[in-house]
Amino acid sequence: MSERAKCLFQRKKCEFTGDVNHLRKSPVGRNEVNFMLNLLEECKEAGRIGISGHIRPDGDCVGACLGLWQYLKKCLPQTHVRVFLEKPADIFNEIKGFDEIDSEFPEEEPFDVFFVMDCGADRLGEAEKYFKAAVKTINIDHHISNPGCGTICYIKPQVGSSSELVYDLMEEGMMDRDIAMAIYIGIIHDTGVFQYSNTSPATMEKGAKLIRYGFDFPRMIRETFYQKTYLQAQVMGRALMESIRFLDGQCIVSVLDKKAMDFYNVESQDLDGIVNQLRNIKGVECAVFMYQTATLEYRVSLRSGERVNVAAIASFFGGGGHARAAGCTMKGTFHDCINNLSLHIEQELLKS
Numbered sequence: 001m002s003e004r005a006k007c008l009f010q011r012k013k014c015e016f017t018g019d020v021n022h023l024r025k026s027p028v029g030r031n032e033v034n035f036m037l038n039l040l041e042e043c044k045e046a047g048r049i050g051i052s053g054h055i056r057p058d059g060d061c062v063g064a065c066l067g068l069w070q071y072l073k074k075c076l077p078q079t080h081v082r083v084f085l086e087k088p089a090d091i092f093n094e095i096k097g098f099d100e101i102d103s104e105f106p107e108e109e110p111f112d113v114f115f116v117m118d119c120g121a122d123r124l125g126e127a128e129k130y131f132k133a134a135v136k137t138i139n140i141d142h143h144i145s146n147p148g149c150g151t152i153c154y155i156k157p158q159v160g161s162s163s164e165l166v167y168d169l170m171e172e173g174m175m176d177r178d179i180a181m182a183i184y185i186g187i188i189h190d191t192g193v194f195q196y197s198n199t200s201p202a203t204m205e206k207g208a209k210l211i212r213y214g215f216d217f218p219r220m221i222r223e224t225f226y227q228k229t230y231l232q233a234q235v236m237g238r239a240l241m242e243s244i245r246f247l248d249g250q251c252i253v254s255v256l257d258k259k260a261m262d263f264y265n266v267e268s269q270d271l272d273g274i275v276n277q278l279r280n281i282k283g284v285e286c287a288v289f290m291y292q293t294a295t296l297e298y299r300v301s302l303r304s305g306e307r308v309n310v311a312a313i314a315s316f317f318g319g320g321g322h323a324r325a326a327g328c329t330m331k332g333t334f335h336d337c338i339n340n341l342s343l344h345i346e347q348e349l350l351k352s
């Protein structure tokens with residue numbers, strides 16, 4: 001077993017860089033971690049706790065970080081708990097703690113415990129400096145492509161969202177309406193409102209327990225997941241209209257260049273949902289959505305139906321994610337990027 005795989009099983013220090021070879025071969029089928037992380041036990045001595053998640057935080061990342069932040073503050077009232085994230089989309093502003101998120105990443109004394117949520121240390125962005133300086137670091141994630149980082153790695157690729165993982169680690173008696181809402185929003189975002197194959201019976205059972213806390217869940221689903229601004233809807237319309245099918249219609253790609261993004265005055269957060277809409281098209285096994293981030297540089301989102309392992313493809317290009325939803329950053333012209341991707345997609349299709 002590789003050092004990196006071992007850290008998924010063991011409570012041990014593991015710092016990895018580089019080697020993603022085993023991910024290319026077999027990113028699915030990793031095993032369970034064989035211990036239950038005791039959040040409060042790990043934090044009880046800490047005077048200062050920091051929490052952060054990945055760059056361009058999505059609903060799951062925000063829900064997991066703010067759910068954990070609320071829980072630790074409630075259970076350890078003497079402890080100073082901070083949360084650092086790149087500014088999340090305003091749709092999440094009803095989650096308790098949203099206004100406490102620090103997006104300035106100021107210099108801080110080293111944290112006694114620092115949580116890396118929904119990613120590995122390599123996707124923390126500016127918050128990586130807190131990870132490096134912290135005394136104890138705890139990585140909680142569900143990405144198959146994350147080799148793990150820190151003193152304690154708690155990575156469960158078979159769980160649908162990091163928010164669900166955080167829920168599992170909480171003492172039920174300490175749950176309340178605000179924590180439940182944070183966790184619920186995280187879960188709905190990573191499961192597409194309980195729609196994707198990462199939704200398990202247990203996920204639904206947890207969803208049922210969470211809505212008993214009485215927050216307005218239909219409005220949260222509507223306003224954070226489905227609702228689009230007029231400009232977001234227009235840009236999605238344009239992306240769908242200009243999409244191109246390839247590999248006999250089994251794949252579809254659409255791209256937005258910087259000029260188009262400036263024209264609609266949209267940023268990356270406004271493009272959420274486009275790739276899922278492409279994947280919904282009948283006959284499509286794999287959807288690719290790309291937007292330009294710099295000259296000759298694109299962010300790539302990949303979604304698949306049942307046959308293409310997009311985590312393997314994204315990992316090959318230095319990104320990562322899940323078997324059915326993954327992403328990476330690629331350099332080159334749009335045509336270079338899609339040519340490279342299509343080779344890998346075709347190989348995946350031939351396997352199945």
Ligand code: 5GP
Nearest residue numbers: 145301302319320321322325326327328329
């Ligand atoms: P999205 O396409 O929505 O940006 O990302 C889909 C999934 O892949 C998410 O779970 C996201 O965290 C993950 N992902 C996206 N881009 C990257 C990347 O560059 N590196 C890694 N490791 N994961 C990514």
Ligand code: MN
Nearest residue numbers: 060118162190
């Ligand atoms: Mn997630």
